[in-house]
Amino acid sequence: PSSLSPPPAGSVAFLGLYLMFGYGASLICNLIGFTYPAYVSIKAIESSNKEDDTTWLTYWVVYGVFSIAEFFSDIFLYWFPFYYAGKCLFLVWCMAPVSWNGSQVLYQNIIRPCFLRHHQTVDNVLGNLSTKALDAASSVTREGNAGPPVPAV
Secondary structure (H helix, E strand, O other), rough: OOOOOOHHHHHHHHHHHHHHOOOOOHHHHHHHHHHOOOOOOHHHHHHOOOOHHHHHHHHHHHHHHHHHHHHHHHHHHEEEEEEEOOHHHHHHHHOOOOOOHHHHHHHHHHHHHHHHHHHHHHHHHHHHHHHHHHHHHHHHHHHHOOOOOOOOO
């Protein structure tokens, strides 16, 4: 058949158990959180519909924020028995094709308000860093064009 049918219950149960106890559960969980969203993101880029672009950009923003938070908390959290199963369920919730999916909920209630409150400060800091980097690059270029120093005789 041409339509995708849901996986058999045994496959879902095996995946769930593997995420709880299997070697490489981190890799499996990250593949689930990355592979399908990457595929549909490419499809969204290639479509003329802007709404799907926004949906998947929102997912990637949440995924990025979650990845940074996980980096700092992973040393404690991965010891919990069902950590990877919970992480996987979280990522599936974030990509679920429903209006109340995790990406929309977290973006609208946490990320967006934080962004709106702080984006001007971040823009100013990035602008200052950009100016300093350009000045430093210009200085290095000028010194490099001057040639090697000639020793005084």
